[in-house]
Each structure stands twice: as structure tokens, then as C-alpha cells.
Amino acid sequence: MNILFINSIGRNKFGGGEKWMVNAAASLLHKGHKVTLASKKNSRILQYAADKGVPTTVIEIRADISPLKTLKIARYLKQHSVDVMICNLNKDIRVAGLAARMAGNTVVLARHGMLLCSKKWKHKLSLTKLCDGIITNSKTIKQAYTGYGWFPQEFVKVIYNGIVIPDTVKPVDFSTRYPGKKIIYSAGRLAVQKGFIYLIEAAAILAAMRNDLIFVVSGEGKLEEELKTRIRETGLEDSFIFEGFTPDIYPYLKGCDLFVLASLFEGMPNVVMEAMALEKPVVATDVNGARELIRDGETGLIVPPADAEALAKAIASVIDDPVRLKSFGTAGKERVKEHFTISNMADLLEAYLIEKLEEKRAGK
Structure with missing residues (x-):
């Protein structure tokens, strides 16, 4: 053809x-x-x-x-x-x-x-x-x-x-940049659809209780200045980092501890699939395709969209549990290999x- x-x-x-x-x-x-x-x-x-x-x-x-x-x-x-x-x-x-x-x-x-x-x-x-x-x-x-x-x-x-599951990926060395911190990663256009304002609010909720979390986001878009203003207003300048456009997010996924999708709507979110392929646990909002990709409680956690408190609660429930994080990651990779190659x-x-x-x- x-x-x-x-x-x-x-x-x-x-x-x-x-x-x-x-x-x-x-x-x-x-x-x-x-x-x-x-x-x-x-x-x-x-x-x-x-x-x-x-x-x-x-x-x-x-x-x-x-x-x-x-x-x-x-x-x-x-x-x-x-x-x-x-x-x-x-x-x-x-x-x-x-x-x-x-x-x-x-x-x-x-x-x-x-x-x-x-x-x-x-x-x-x-x-x-x-x-x-x-x-x-x-x-x-x-x-x-x-x-x-x-x-x-x-x-x-x-x-x-x-997706093509890469054989080898060299992870970003977050431990050197942020020693002793746990890395929560997200990626996408800085647009209303992607719900980053709720991720910022979730980060602020968690920051009031602990100081060991770093949020890293790859992406650019028209909301960049608005989101950065909100970060300054909530005092998150040192713990919520924008990396700009990243053509290859696999090293970031490989280096993080948890991937979060905060979108308000999607189709089938590729970035979640990519995170699962690299054995990363996922917290994602309940958007189109999420339940076809993620098995809630088995490969990750699904929370309501536009709900910063639910997002923060889900992150807090897994980020300190290495056994559960590992289990989610392993099951996620197997699911991608079976259904999404x-x-x-x-x-x-x-x-x-x-x-x-x-x-x-x-x-x-």
C-alpha cells in the first residue's frame, strides 16, 4: 500500500x-x-x-x-x-x-x-x-x-x-541533583487539559506534611508562566521543577520513583504506557482510556480528575512503600508487553x- x-x-x-x-x-x-x-x-x-x-x-x-x-x-x-x-x-x-x-x-x-x-x-x-x-x-x-x-x-x-519498549535506558541521575529526595515525574503540554494546576495543588498539600518530594515536569505550553506563578505563590520553587520540552522522556521515567498523570481528559495516554513499560508505578486520573490501560490497585492507582486532595492522597499512599511501588511497576510492564506493543x-x-x-x- x-x-x-x-x-x-x-x-x-x-x-x-x-x-x-x-x-x-x-x-x-x-x-x-x-x-x-x-x-x-x-x-x-x-x-x-x-x-x-x-x-x-x-x-x-x-x-x-x-x-x-x-x-x-x-x-x-x-x-x-x-x-x-x-x-x-x-x-x-x-x-x-x-x-x-x-x-x-x-x-x-x-x-x-x-x-x-x-x-x-x-x-x-x-x-x-x-x-x-x-x-x-x-x-x-x-x-x-x-x-x-x-x-x-x-x-x-x-x-x-x-510503543517500542527500549532495551536499555540510561536514567537521569536525580540522586545527584536532589540527594535524599523522592522524584515524582510528569510530562505533557502545559495546557489546561493536562491538569498541572491540580498537580501543583497536590504538591502543596504534600509539602505541608513533608519536605522530601521533588516534582519534575517535562513540557512547554501557553500556561507556563501561569503555572510558575502558582508555584511561587505556594512556595514550591525548590520542589516543583519544569524541565521544558523533552524529546525523549525515557531517561526521566527511568530515573523517577513515581509517574503521575493529572489530565482532565485524554484518549489513551501514551505517556502512562511509556511509564509502565519502564516498570514505573503510576497514579493517573480517571480519563478516557485510563481503565483500559491501568488496572487500579494492580499496575497503579486511578483517582478522579480535578481533585488535588485525591491526587495527593494517592501519591502519599504509595511513595513510601517500595514493595508496592515495585509490584505496580512489574505488573505494569507485563501488561504493556501483552497488550500494547x-x-x-x-x-x-x-x-x-x-x-x-x-x-x-x-x-x-
């Missing part, structure tokens, strides 16, 4: 959805398919893809409607005989999906790593008329979309994220793409 991934995320944005696209592209390329990933010029996702050996091209989609861009993409699809196009954002479907309909032979799929579709007429129109299927990573998202009543039974396909994801994705392409060619 000739497969094109399109992701028009901002140049400096890079998260779990972008990592999924690159990993999926690389795995399909490894299986012998022709694969190209398209995004904005000089974007982080194109650089990340190039570093992984994935061929790239520049396609810039800036708005929901762009007749000139649609015509250009239609020509590209014809010239390159693209069989399947997998789109990231809703505007990618509207602009490139229309191009595919003009080109005539390309299967169009949307990849929704979180709830990107609401009961708006424009979502219904674009996803039912310009798209041949939706790939998601969570049964809860599939259930939500099924409830809209728009799609045929098998239109939304659940394919769990997969990149090879398993690639096999399921390849089979689904072949199925959709055969349906297209049969005129279904």
Missing part, C-alpha cells in the same frame, strides 16, 4: 498523537509499505519522523476550507497513487478529505486519539461524507461516537496504541487498512 499521513498540528507542538503517527508510519514502512508523513514546514513532527527514518513532505493546511490547497492535495494524491490517507485534525479531513474525493481512489481515515468530534453539523458532514472510517485508541471514545447515531456499526475502529498495533493497523482499501475497490 501507498499510505499518506497528514497532521497539520502547529510547528512547535508535539504530543502523543504526533508520536503515534510517526510510530505507526515507521512500523508500516518496516512492513514494506510505501509511507509518507506530511505536515508543516520545519515542524517538530517532520523532524521527529525524519529522525525515525520516515519519508516526509510539506503539506500546510491552515483552515477548514481552502479550495486551492484542496486542488493541490488532489493532484498529489493522483500523482503519487496514494491508496490510504490518515488524517489527524478535523480540518485535515475537511481539506484533504475533499481532495481525496476529487482524486477518486484514496481511502480517507481519521485518527482520533481523543474526543475530537462533537454533535455539530460540520463534524457530522465532514466525517460522514469525506471520511471512510475513524481509528481511535479507546473503547470509551468509540462508545461516545456510537451514541451520536451517525456512523455504521464498524465505522469506528479501536486499535490500542503501541508496537508490533501488535502495526499488525492490527495494517489489517484494518487492507480491509478498508478492499472495501473501497469493491465499491462498498
Whole structure:
């Protein structure tokens, strides 16, 4: 198959959805398919893809409607005989999906790593008329979309994220930087969705009772100054540290004692999967996909979103229990190896793409 991934995320944005696209592209390329990933010029996702050996091209989609861009993409699809196009954002479907309909032979799929579709007429129109299927990573998202009543039974396909479990990782030496301290790590865009304000509040609750915890966060975003202001207000300058954008978080995961996800909503949180793969215990909020990934009380703990007290209580309940931490980490790695490997994801994705392409060619 000739497969094109399109992701028009901002140049400096890079998260779990972008990592999924690159990993999926690389795995399909490894299986012998022709694969190209398209995004904005000089974007982080194109650089990340190039570093992984994935061929790239520049396609810039800036708005929901762009007749000139649609015509250009239609020509590209014809010239390159693209069989399947997998789109990231809703505007990618509207602009490139229309191009595919003009080109005539390309299967169009949307990849929704979180709830990107609401009961708006424009979502219904674009996803039912310009798209041949939706790939998601969570049964809860599939259930939500099924409830809209728009799609045929098998239109939304659940394919769990997969990751490559590294053979060796050199951990960040937190013991030198913070001797005698226990490291609680988190990562993600500094945006409202990621719930870092609640993690700060949880840190403040714990700091009132003890002084041996250091919170480290990898990420950048528009809320950075607001969050740093809140840290100063709560007196956490020495115990809540922002590391900035970190392209490879595995060394941080390897070096920490506990990983925490404080998000208000997610799809299937890749970063939790990565922490589990490195045998790290996890405390996570009860967001989409969390209960499909984490076994509460066995591989980690699940707490309500937007609840700093619950977050602090969960952290306190495990951080001083090395036996429980070890047990969570061991069980988590086994769960990832059984259900969330990149090879398993690639096999399921390849089979689904072949199925959709055969349906297209049969005129279904």
C-alpha cells in the first residue's frame, strides 16, 4: 500500500498523537509499505519522523476550507497513487478529505486519539461524507461516537496504541541533583487539559506534611508562566521543577520513583504506557482510556480528575512503600508487553487498512 499521513498540528507542538503517527508510519514502512508523513514546514513532527527514518513532505493546511490547497492535495494524491490517507485534525479531513474525493481512489481515515468530534453539523458532514472510517485508541471514545447515531456499526475502529519498549535506558541521575529526595515525574503540554494546576495543588498539600518530594515536569505550553506563578505563590520553587520540552522522556521515567498523570481528559495516554513499560508505578486520573490501560490497585492507582486532595492522597499512599511501588511497576510492564506493543498495533493497523482499501475497490 501507498499510505499518506497528514497532521497539520502547529510547528512547535508535539504530543502523543504526533508520536503515534510517526510510530505507526515507521512500523508500516518496516512492513514494506510505501509511507509518507506530511505536515508543516520545519515542524517538530517532520523532524521527529525524519529522525525515525520516515519519508516526509510539506503539506500546510491552515483552515477548514481552502479550495486551492484542496486542488493541490488532489493532484498529489493522483500523482503519487496514494491508496490510504490518515488524517489527524478535523480540518485535515475537511481539506484533504475533499481532495481525496476529487482524486477518486484514496481511502480517507481519521485518527482520533481523543474526543475530537462533537454533535455539530460540520463534524457530522465532514466525517460522514469525506471520511471512510475513524481509528481511535479507546473503547470509551468509540462508545461516545456510537451514541451520536451517525456512523455504521464498524465505522469506528479501536486499535490500542503501541510503543517500542527500549532495551536499555540510561536514567537521569536525580540522586545527584536532589540527594535524599523522592522524584515524582510528569510530562505533557502545559495546557489546561493536562491538569498541572491540580498537580501543583497536590504538591502543596504534600509539602505541608513533608519536605522530601521533588516534582519534575517535562513540557512547554501557553500556561507556563501561569503555572510558575502558582508555584511561587505556594512556595514550591525548590520542589516543583519544569524541565521544558523533552524529546525523549525515557531517561526521566527511568530515573523517577513515581509517574503521575493529572489530565482532565485524554484518549489513551501514551505517556502512562511509556511509564509502565519502564516498570514505573503510576497514579493517573480517571480519563478516557485510563481503565483500559491501568488496572487500579494492580499496575497503579486511578483517582478522579480535578481533585488535588485525591491526587495527593494517592501519591502519599504509595511513595513510601517500595514493595508496592515495585509490584505496580512489574505488573505494569507485563501488561504493556501483552497488550500494547508496537508490533501488535502495526499488525492490527495494517489489517484494518487492507480491509478498508478492499472495501473501497469493491465499491462498498
